[in-house]
Each structure stands twice: as structure tokens, then as C-alpha cells.
Amino acid sequence: MSQGPPTTVLSADGLHGSLGDPLMEVMNFLNEVTSRHPDAISFGPGRPYEGFFETARIGHYLDVYQRYLSQELGRTPDEVRTMLFQYGRTNGQIHELVARALRNDEGIDADPDSLVVTVGCQEGMFIVLRALFRDPTDVLLVSSPCYVGITGAARLLDIETVHVPEGASGADLETLRRTVAELRAAGKRPRAFYVVPDFSNPTGSCLPLPARHRLLELAEQEDLLLLEDNPYGFFTRSGTGLPTLKALDGRRRVIYLGSFAKTCFPGARVGYVVADQGVRTADGSRRLLADELSKIKGMVTVNTPAIGQAVIGGMLIAHDFRLREANKPAADFYRENLAVLLDSLDRLLPPERRERAGIHWNAPEGGFFLTLTLPVPADNALLERSARDHGVIWTPMNHFYPDPDGGGRYQLRLSLSCLTPQQVAEGARRLAGLLGRSCL
Amino acid sequence: MSQGPPTTVLSADGLHGSLGDPLMEVMNFLNEVTSRHPDAISFGPGRPYEGFFETARIGHYLDVYQRYLSQELGRTPDEVRTMLFQYGRTNGQIHELVARALRNDEGIDADPDSLVVTVGCQEGMFIVLRALFRDPTDVLLVSSPCYVGITGAARLLDIETVHVPEGASGADLETLRRTVAELRAAGKRPRAFYVVPDFSNPTGSCLPLPARHRLLELAEQEDLLLLEDNPYGFFTRSGTGLPTLKALDGRRRVIYLGSFAKTCFPGARVGYVVADQGVRTADGSRRLLADELSKIKGMVTVNTPAIGQAVIGGMLIAHDFRLREANKPAADFYRENLAVLLDSLDRLLPPERRERAGIHWNAPEGGFFLTLTLPVPADNALLERSARDHGVIWTPMNHFYPDPDGGGRYQLRLSLSCLTPQQVAEGARRLAGLLGRSCL
Numbered sequence: 001m002s003q004g005p006p007t008t009v010l011s012a013d014g015l016h017g018s019l020g021d022p023l024m025e026v027m028n029f030l031n032e033v034t035s036r037h038p039d040a041i042s043f044g045p046g047r048p049y050e051g052f053f054e055t056a057r058i059g060h061y062l063d064v065y066q067r068y069l070s071q072e073l074g075r076t077p078d079e080v081r082t083m084l085f086q087y088g089r090t091n092g093q094i095h096e097l098v099a100r101a102l103r104n105d106e107g108i109d110a111d112p113d114s115l116v117v118t119v120g121c122q123e124g125m126f127i128v129l130r131a132l133f134r135d136p137t138d139v140l141l142v143s144s145p146c147y148v149g150i151t152g153a154a155r156l157l158d159i160e161t162v163h164v165p166e167g168a169s170g171a172d173l174e175t176l177r178r179t180v181a182e183l184r185a186a187g188k189r190p191r192a193f194y195v196v197p198d199f200s201n202p203t204g205s206c207l208p209l210p211a212r213h214r215l216l217e218l219a220e221q222e223d224l225l226l227l228e229d230n231p232y233g234f235f236t237r238s239g240t241g242l243p244t245l246k247a248l249d250g251r252r253r254v255i256y257l258g259s260f261a262k263t264c265f266p267g268a269r270v271g272y273v274v275a276d277q278g279v280r281t282a283d284g285s286r287r288l289l290a291d292e293l294s295k296i297k298g299m300v301t302v303n304t305p306a307i308g309q310a311v312i313g314g315m316l317i318a319h320d321f322r323l324r325e326a327n328k329p330a331a332d333f334y335r336e337n338l339a340v341l342l343d344s345l346d347r348l349l350p351p352e353r354r355e356r357a358g359i360h361w362n363a364p365e366g367g368f369f370l371t372l373t374l375p376v377p378a379d380n381a382l383l384e385r386s387a388r389d390h391g392v393i394w395t396p397m398n399h400f401y402p403d404p405d406g407g408g409r410y411q412l413r414l415s416l417s418c419l420t421p422q423q424v425a426e427g428a429r430r431l432a433g434l435l436g437r438s439c440l
Numbered sequence: 441m442s443q444g445p446p447t448t449v450l451s452a453d454g455l456h457g458s459l460g461d462p463l464m465e466v467m468n469f470l471n472e473v474t475s476r477h478p479d480a481i482s483f484g485p486g487r488p489y490e491g492f493f494e495t496a497r498i499g500h501y502l503d504v505y506q507r508y509l510s511q512e513l514g515r516t517p518d519e520v521r522t523m524l525f526q527y528g529r530t531n532g533q534i535h536e537l538v539a540r541a542l543r544n545d546e547g548i549d550a551d552p553d554s555l556v557v558t559v560g561c562q563e564g565m566f567i568v569l570r571a572l573f574r575d576p577t578d579v580l581l582v583s584s585p586c587y588v589g590i591t592g593a594a595r596l597l598d599i600e601t602v603h604v605p606e607g608a609s610g611a612d613l614e615t616l617r618r619t620v621a622e623l624r625a626a627g628k629r630p631r632a633f634y635v636v637p638d639f640s641n642p643t644g645s646c647l648p649l650p651a652r653h654r655l656l657e658l659a660e661q662e663d664l665l666l667l668e669d670n671p672y673g674f675f676t677r678s679g680t681g682l683p684t685l686k687a688l689d690g691r692r693r694v695i696y697l698g699s700f701a702k703t704c705f706p707g708a709r710v711g712y713v714v715a716d717q718g719v720r721t722a723d724g725s726r727r728l729l730a731d732e733l734s735k736i737k738g739m740v741t742v743n744t745p746a747i748g749q750a751v752i753g754g755m756l757i758a759h760d761f762r763l764r765e766a767n768k769p770a771a772d773f774y775r776e777n778l779a780v781l782l783d784s785l786d787r788l789l790p791p792e793r794r795e796r797a798g799i800h801w802n803a804p805e806g807g808f809f810l811t812l813t814l815p816v817p818a819d820n821a822l823l824e825r826s827a828r829d830h831g832v833i834w835t836p837m838n839h840f841y842p843d844p845d846g847g848g849r850y851q852l853r854l855s856l857s858c859l860t861p862q863q864v865a866e867g868a869r870r871l872a873g874l875l876g877r878s879c880l
Binding site: 011012018082157268280281282296302305 | 446447448449450451452453454455456457458459464465467468485487488490493494495498499502506517518520521522523524525526527528530559560562563566570571572573574589592593595596597665691692693701705706707708709710716717718719720721722726729732735736738739740741742743744745746747748751
């Protein structure tokens with residue numbers, strides 16, 4: 001391509017509207033702050049800790065999966081080759097293995113045919129939204145503040161999103177019910193509610209068991225689907241967690257969005273959807289929602305890469321389809337980080353002092369995140385000062401609200417998942433330094 | 441989940457409209473015919489031949505890539521681990537390697553930052569469409585008949601697609617120009633033209649060099665972007681191909697959709713987009729279209745799986761960034777298949793006999809596909825009879841037209857890519873048997 005003639009320049013306002021939405025730039029902003037302050041301790045990213053990853057194991061898991069194909073399933077070497085190298089089944093090739101793990105780990109008894117193996121949970125969200133949302137009257141409800149992956153996916157598809165403010169214990173069901181009624185009255189179709197019941201991103205909240213039952217009833221009464229996203233459920237403080245919505249879902253109201261990013265590793269980009277709802281066509285035939293999702297997935301990524309599936313399949317086999325058990329060391333690690341963070345904050349900002357200043361935080365029962373509330377705006381300007389003068393990075397909670405001025409102005413998210421306990425302690429010290437300057 | 445209470449059944453007409461479009465089921469139909477006739481010789485799928493795949497090489501390519509990271513780029517073992525296991529750069533980690541191969545193989549000199557490494561070419565098409573198409577006035581033009589991957593992706597995004605009938609030598613530029621003018625007059629914005637200049641799927645047509653230059657001029661004059669898809673360019677009959685549109689693109693009118701599915705292997709699901717156009721925002725800042733695509737990709741799949749990228753990266757390195765050369769044995773193989781098919785058809789249906797019957801076919805200069813025209817409808821009923829009574833499968837051309845009755849009724853596509861020369865010869869014999877029964 002020559003340097004000579006003028007080259008094509010597109011006008012940003014001729015591109016899809018999502019590209020002008022600040023929502024789509026949240027990640028870039030954080031990465032940019034991080035890259036300018038490489039020595040800062042970052043409570044920013046929700047990535048898993050890397051200390052448990054072993055490069056040499058990739059080959060081992062690939063071998064385990066191939067042995068399974070040949071010895072357990074009786075596939076010939078040529079068939080194994082086809083499964084690894086060729087285009088494959090749209091809804092995945094490790095669906096039966098995933099179903100076995102789901103039964104052991106979550107007590108979810110899913111027909112393997114109701115599973116769609118996706119390119120990470122993100123693709124799962126995306127294809128589920130595409131399938132369920134027909135036209136501009138359809139509305140997605142989300143617990144707010146909310147993971148940007150779901151609101152971003154909705155934005156790409158021009159799906160209207162309505163935020164239901166979270167209470168101290170996760171989704172606020174009375175507000176949800178009222179919002180559904182208001183939307184119906186306005187001629188809208190409230191189609192689905194996206195929720196992370198266990199240790200939500202960004203707040204760390206957890207929906208109590210009675211509320212889970214009530215949410216399932218509400219979904220049934222209001223003809224709402226529940227999109228349950230559960231990346232953090234294994235990482236509890238007590239060691240035992242609550243049953244997922246899907247495990248309690250007698251009526252198949254729940255579309256379960258599964259992820260291996262935190263329980264195996266993110267680089268595989270393997271997630272899955274349990275879509276066991278029926279779909280009735282005009283001619284009276286019945287099929288699984290998973291079969292409909294397959295048509296959409298085929299036009300987004302064709303199929304989930306075989307090699308990533310093979311590695312995750314090998315991990316599932318190697319851990320005897322019990323990822324919860326395999327993740328015990330990781331759960332212990334995150335539990336210690338959470339304890340160190342809570343203890344450090346408590347010691348550095350003792351109750352009387354922080355109450356006087358109007359600083360407080362929640363104490364999640366697990367997961368990767370914690371919410372800290374300040375008496376001053378926890379905005380990008382404070383973040384910049386925090387990174388530059390105190391060497392500590394975090395995420396303004398504001399980024400998880402739809403409208404940049406819509407909420408969370410005085411809150412920030414602390415993520416503890418990719419630091420060592422020593423870094424968590426040092427990070428808490430630096431954070432206390434910032435707060436001492438800014439709030440006390 | 442209990443068997444007791446009634447479970448959720450969704451109404452198909454409450455789902456997104458794409459799911460009711462026959463376009464989305466084409467692949468299922470073909471797979472279903474194939475599975476009912478496992479002994480038939482199939483000229484159906486456009487998959488690459490598997491004889492060149494070697495399972496044991498996966499580990500080797502992974503090693504090569506890791507050695508490159510540590511020895512060439514000086515990455516520490518921890519950094520290598522992060523690159524393989526963790527979330528990664530949205531636009532990919534092998535973009536520089538891909539850019540080197542593009543320079544050697546295609547004479548395309550792309551800034552690595554203008555590349556987006558995607559989950560196969562399909563995701564590339566999808567995110568490009570999402571970025572470029574703003575609202576319902578925007579129209580995608582496609583050369584028709586057309587690969588269903590692009591029309592399917594457009595359907596998911598409710599993008600209007602207008603088909604420009606192909607001539608004997610690919611895209612018909614006069615019709616294209618007229619269609620653009622008509623759309624403009626109707627208040628539409630003809631935004632982009634999707635084209636496979638080299639050995640198109642499904643017809644096998646190839647756009648001559650002068651037409652390539654004229655198409656680039658037309659795009660410039662009409663402010664049209666060209667979406668060039670090039671999966672088959674290496675597989676020529678003569679050994680040398682024509683320059684791609686992108687290689688001739690002095691004005692950056694071409695968004696290049698690259699695939700490794702046929703030149704490396706499909707299971708990796710690694711493709712890429714060259715999006716080197718500028719984007720000017722309201723505040724006067726400038727960025728690359730690739731940066732905008734990144735925002736969209738982040739909400740579809742987060743990033744392309746690292747392990748697939750590592751394997752493809754290893755292959756690029758191992759072949760000294762010259763995939764065209766590495767694909768010589770494959771090109772020879774497909775060339776022989778094409779020769780066998782053309783020779784067999786010519787022998788089995790000699791000129792006088794076929795002319796009398798109104799049977800003819802094209803003789804593509806390369807690629808995976810050939811178009812056969814019959815005097816009778818090449819429809820699903822004939823396909824069923826072909827599979828059952830003659831043991832040979834092919835694809836009704838009709839499937840590649842937007843409206844099932846819109847064209848190609850008397851044509852079929854023969855794909856020669858995943859058969860051996862012996863199977864091609866036997867398949868041609870069976871096909872001649874069918875034609876003898878049905879047309880002669």
C-alpha cells in the first residue's frame with residue numbers, strides 16, 4: 001500500500017452507535033492507567049491468580065483428552081485427528097464432560113444436548129441475547145451495578161437495558177417486580193433478568209437462599225427468563241456455597257452461563273450455556289433452546305476451537321469431573337487474600353475513625369471483589385492520584401453503571417484475585433495512605 | 441431439575457427473526473443428508489483435506505511458539521505462562537507474525553496494529569459488520585450467489601443485504617454500480633460490498649485483474665468499502681494467482697478478511713481482519729478502524745483463545761512466514777482433484793452428449809468449488825435421490841441465494857476439497873449415473 005494518495009477515513013458517527021458509548025471503553029481506560037503506572041499494586045483486574053498455572057500441563061491435558069477419545073470412546077487415530085483439526089460440532093465436543101462436572105460440582109442435572117460450549121462465557125451471553133431478543137420492545141433487566149460484559153453485549157445488539165438497583169444482599173426483588181410491571185404497562189416486554197447470585201462482579205454481593213427461591217417464583221409469575229452467570233461460585237469463605245438458581249430451577253426458567261475462566265484458565269476461552277428450555281414452532285414441533293442457539297453460534301464463531309476444548313476436556317477428566325475439589329487450593333488462596341484485605345483495612349482504618357470519616361466496605365462471603373464506599377467521589381481523577389501518588393489502582397464503581405453519572409460515584413471496586421497476600425497487605429496500606437489524604 | 445412441574449416452553453415467534461430464516465438451517469440440512477447416507481461420496485462440505493494434518497505436530501508448534509516468545513522476544517517463563525493462560529490483548533498476540541506472513545505471501549504490507557486476530561474468519565466478518573452498519577438505512581451488497589457465513593452474520597444483526605448477480609468472471613461491476621445508485625436514490629446507504637475474488641464459494645469464479653482495478657476505482661468513486669474474503673487464494677491451477685484487492689489497495693478501501701482454516705487448519709479457529717482505515721471522531725482525534733473493532737470483539741469473545749493463536753503462531757514461525765510455500769503439497773493435491781473431476785466429467789459426459797442435454801460446468805482456475813448446471817432443478821428432492829440411489833452428495837446452489845426461490849435452481853456446487861482423487865473419480869462416475877437417469 002503506497003504512502004501517496006489520500007487514504008480512506010471513516011467518520012465515527014457513521015459507525016455503529018455502540019462504538020461511541022463510554023461503556024465500551026471502560027477496559028481500555030483501566031489498562032491505560034495500569035500501563036502508565038507499572039509499579040502500582042493493582043486491585044483492578046478480575047483475572048484469576050496465575051500461580052496455579054503450569055505451562056507444561058497443557059500438553060498433558062491434551063494427551064489426557066486424546067486418550068479419552070481413543071480408549072473410552074473408541075475413536076480411531078483418524079477420528080481423533082478430525083476432532084482436533086477439522087471444523088466441529090457447532091455446540092461443542094466436550095458437552096458430555098461438562099455435564100458430568102456440572103452434576104458433581106453444582107448438582108445441576110443437564111442433558112448434554114442442552115449445553116452449548118462457547119468461546120468463553122462472553123460468547124454465551126452474546127448468543128443468548130441474540131436469540132431471546134426479537135425487537136425494540138424487548139428489554140433486558142440487569143442487577144445494577146453490573147458486569148460490563150452483559151451490558152456491552154446488549155449494546156452491540158441495540159437491546160434496551162434497564163437497571164434494577166442492588167440491595168445489600170444482591171438483587172432487590174421488590175424493585176425488580178415493580179420494574180417489570182412498569183415496563184409491561186409501557187408496552188415493553190421484560191424478557192430476561194441477568195444476575196450473578198454468587199459474589200457478584202462488581203459488588204461482591206451474594207443472594208440469600210430464600211431470595212433465590214423467591215426470584216425463581218417471580219420469574220415464573222412474570223414470565224421472565226433468568227440469565228444466571230456464575231464464575232465465582234467455588235470461591236467461598238466458608239467452604240460451602242449456596243445452591244445455584246439453576247440447581248433449584250424446577251421449571252427451567254434459568255439459562256445458566258458457565259465459565260471455566262476462573263476454575264480452569266481464561267486463555268482457553270471456553271465457557272458454556274445450559275439452555276434446556278423448550279421452543280415450540282408454529283408447526284407445533286418442539287426443540288431445545290440450545291438447538292436455536294446453535295444456529296446463531298454458527299454465524300458468530302462457527303464452533304468453539306477444538307484445541308481449547310481438548311485442554312479443558314483433559315482438565316475435567318484429570319480432575320475426575322470435580323472442579324470444585326480441584327479448585328480447593330485456589331479457593332484457599334482467594335480466601336486468604338480476602339481475609340488479609342479485610343483485616344488490613346480494619347487495622348489501618350479502625351471502626352471509630354472510618355465511621356467518623358464516612359468510609360465503609362462490605363465483607364463478601366467469597367469471590368474476587370469488595371466494595372469500598374468513600375465520603376468523596378471515587379472518580380477517575382482520584383484514581384489517577386491514587387496510582388501516581390500512592391501506587392495503588394482500583395476501579396471506580398461508576399464504571400459499572402450504565403450512565404457515567406448514574407450511580408456508584410462514591411464507591412470503588414477492589415479486586416483481590418491476582419495479587420499475593422503480601423501484595424494485598426501492601427496495597428491496603430497504600431490505599432489507607434490515599435484515604436488518609438483524601439477522606440480523613 | 442425435577443420431571444414434575446411443567447417446564448418453560450418459549451414460542452419460536454418470540455425469538456429473534458433470524459432463527460426462522462431458512463438461511464440459518466442450510467448447514468443442518470446438509471449434515472442431516474450426510475448422516476443418513478454415510479457411505480455416499482460427498483461433494484458437499486468445503487472442509488480442507490485432512491491427510492496433511494498430524495496430531496503429533498500440535499505439541500511441536502506450541503513449543504516453537506514458546507521458544508519464539510522466550511528466545512526472540514526475551515519473555516520470562518512467567519510472562520510466557522501469562523500469555524498462554526491469562527486473558528490477553530483483545531486484538532490478539534500473533535498479529536506481528538501474521539503481518540510478516542501477509543507480506544511474504546500476498547505482498548500486503550499491513551501495520552500489525554491494523555490487524556485483529558479473530559475466532560476464525562467468521563468472527564471477523566461479524567465484528568466488521570457490527571462496526572460498519574449503523575442503522576436500517578445501511579445496506580450490505582454481496583456478490584450472489586454468496587457464502588452463507590456473511591449473509592447469516594448480516595441476518596443476526598438485522599442488516600439488509602442486497603445481492604448483485606455474479607457474471608461468468610465473478611462480480612458484475614456494472615450491475616454493482618447501478619445497484620449502488622438505485623439504493624442511494626431510495627435513501628439507503630450502500631456501505632460495503634462483500635466479495636471473494638479468488639475462487640469464490642460457491643461458484644468457483646475468479647475476478648480478472650482489470651476488474652480488480654475497476655472494482656477498487658468504483659469503491660473509491662461510490663464511497664463503498666470492500667470486504668475481501670480470501671480463504672482459497674493459494675490453491676491455484678497454474679501455481680500463480682492474481683494479486684488480492686488488498687495488495688492493490690492504495691486508498692485503503694479494502695477490509696481484508698483472512699482465514700487460516702484452509703492454509704493451516706480449521707480447528708484452531710484463528711482468522712484475522714486487516715482494518716487499516718482511519719476513523720475520525722467528532723473531537724478531531726484519529727484512530728485505526730482496528731481499534732474500533734477491538735471494542736466490539738471484547739464484547740463478543742473477549743479475545744481469541746491464546747492456545748489456538750500459539751499453535752498458528754508456531755506454524756507461521758516453523759514455515760518461515762511463508763504459508764504459500766508450506767501449502768504447496770495441499771495446492772498440488774487440490775489441483776489434482778480439480779483435474780480429475782474435470783477430466784472425469786468430460787469423459788463421462790462428452791461435449792456433444794452434454795450439450796444436447798443442456799448440462800455444463802465451469803472450469804475454475806483453482807479453489808475448492810465447481811458449478812454444475814443441469815436441465816432439471818438441482819433441488820433437495822434431486823439431492824435426496826442422488827444420495828439414496830446413486831451414493832453421491834452435493835449442494836443445491838439454491839442454498840446460496842437469499843430467497844430459496846431466488847436463483848440457482850438448476851445449479852449445484854461440487855466441492856472437491858475433502859476427497860481423495862480416487863473418491864473424486866468414483867464420485868464423478870456416480871454423478872454421471874444420476875445425470876444419465878435424470879437429464880439424458
